[in-house]
Amino acid sequence: xxxxxxxxxxxxxxxxxxxxxxxxxxxxxxxxxxxxxxxxxxxxxxxxxxxxxxxxxxxxxxxxxxxxxxxxxxxxxxxxxxxxxxxxxxxxxxxxxxxxxxxxxxxxxxxxxxxxxxxxxxxxxxxxxxxxxxxxxxxxxxxxxxxxxxxxxxxxxxxxxxxxxxxxxxxxxxxxxxxxxxxxxxxxxxxx
Amino acid sequence: xxxxxxxxxxxxxxxxxxxxxxxxxxxxxxxxxxxxxxxxxxxxxxxxxxxxxxxxxxxxxxxxxxxxxxxxxxxxxxxxxxxxxxxxxxxxxxxxxxxxxxxxxxxxxxxxxxxxxxxxxxxxxxxxxxxxxxxxxxxxxxxxxxxxxxxxxxxxxxxxxxxxxxxxxxxxxxxxxxxxxxxxxxxxxxxxxxxxxxxxxxxxxxxxxxxxxxxxxxxxxxxxxxxxxxxxxxxxxxxxxxxxxxxxxxxxxxxxxxxxxxxxxxxxxxxxxxxxxxxxxxxxxxxxxxxxxxxx
Numbered sequence: 001x002x003x004x005x006x007x008x009x010x011x012x013x014x015x016x017x018x019x020x021x022x023x024x025x026x027x028x029x030x031x032x033x034x035x036x037x038x039x040x041x042x043x044x045x046x047x048x049x050x051x052x053x054x055x056x057x058x059x060x061x062x063x064x065x066x067x068x069x070x071x072x073x074x075x076x077x078x079x080x081x082x083x084x085x086x087x088x089x090x091x092x093x094x095x096x097x098x099x100x101x102x103x104x105x106x107x108x109x110x111x112x113x114x115x116x117x118x119x120x121x122x123x124x125x126x127x128x129x130x131x132x133x134x135x136x137x138x139x140x141x142x143x144x145x146x147x148x149x150x151x152x153x154x155x156x157x158x159x160x161x162x163x164x165x166x167x168x169x170x171x172x173x174x175x176x177x178x179x180x181x182x183x184x185x186x187x188x189x190x191x192x
Numbered sequence: 193x194x195x196x197x198x199x200x201x202x203x204x205x206x207x208x209x210x211x212x213x214x215x216x217x218x219x220x221x222x223x224x225x226x227x228x229x230x231x232x233x234x235x236x237x238x239x240x241x242x243x244x245x246x247x248x249x250x251x252x253x254x255x256x257x258x259x260x261x262x263x264x265x266x267x268x269x270x271x272x273x274x275x276x277x278x279x280x281x282x283x284x285x286x287x288x289x290x291x292x293x294x295x296x297x298x299x300x301x302x303x304x305x306x307x308x309x310x311x312x313x314x315x316x317x318x319x320x321x322x323x324x325x326x327x328x329x330x331x332x333x334x335x336x337x338x339x340x341x342x343x344x345x346x347x348x349x350x351x352x353x354x355x356x357x358x359x360x361x362x363x364x365x366x367x368x369x370x371x372x373x374x375x376x377x378x379x380x381x382x383x384x385x386x387x388x389x390x391x392x393x394x395x396x397x398x399x400x401x402x403x404x405x406x407x408x409x410x411x412x413x414x415x416x417x418x419x420x421x422x423x424x425x426x427x428x429x430x431x432x433x434x435x436x437x438x439x440x441x442x443x444x445x446x447x448x449x450x451x452x453x454x455x456x457x458x459x460x461x462x463x464x465x466x467x468x469x470x471x472x473x474x475x476x477x478x479x480x481x482x483x484x485x486x487x488x
Contacts, residue, residue, distance in 0.1 A: 029313035
């Protein structure tokens, strides 16, 4: 089971934010160090190209720095909301629908030498299937199973009730399961 | 019915996060097992996937963008002062009347602020942090841009101290001793003396600094030693001995230096240049004690 990624406790985060707001560059460094990989993972599973994920991560970091003085409430919720808005803008800009696309059509192959071929295929398949979910479903799946957030925390990030998040989670997993089954069937038919 | 299954799925996922197996969860809700099982298996598959990480190039590019942003904020906040100065200087220096040169000057200023910001942002990182490689690159650049041998030696001492601080930070976080950092700490202190020629008149002061640094490193290592894993204690002991030996040797060197040249001027009582006895010359070329096997 993947470990939960939240190793920065609330008090430390609060102090860090105070320092960042006072333009302390070391604090900015710490904040980047903690949130940059999280934001990258959040975006990575929701865009088609790795370059887009990297560019959008960079843009989110800049936006965070530019508007940090306006930040109120949960920082986690705030930063993921910025990332979500950036992804929406990205698709709007490119006028690309994040819905149905044929497998292997547009998802870029991951050039990461540290992963095995099977892991890469699984990661690619997951990205492909995720990209076919609705925007909210994608957010819930990534936050819950990639980032390790709890249901109530996701409710806070997305701005919905806990019950609504549970419903989204159920529908997302059911849809993905169906997609995996269909792919499995197609592969078996191909072999035969 | 659907609400029940949504709730049960969420409960099972939370239970799995706490360490329960799929089978244990299904046994508790056997009535819904056929519906829950494929979904919980999918959850396990998703969570077992390796986590993607941004490439070092992407991290550097992001940090440079952040550095630019900080530079822009800094320069924008100082704009009125710059303008006032610009008006004054126009009448004195023709160079500022040329837009190309002015542009180059501004670009250089922005570049300096960007580099400074990036260096500061990564300053507190430790091995394992995504910014750490950038910190090492910044240190290398700083070292390469330093031409004075005394300042180079000082930088080596600073790097040695940084490795010690990082080793402590890693030890506090993970409870494990990072022997690579320990080796680098000792290497940097060694290079501070061996890799640079210190002017004779400053050798005594530098020896005092080195002695102090080594004594401090020895103290810190002695404090860490009881908390270190017993299998790593021998390494710590060797490092403590090495720091102690270096510190003592530096003190001896300081005393010898003072004996030969009390006024540090390099001249003897008759005003003639001092010639160091052959035995002392030899001792100055002495190595930093025997090497440690684990460091090779």
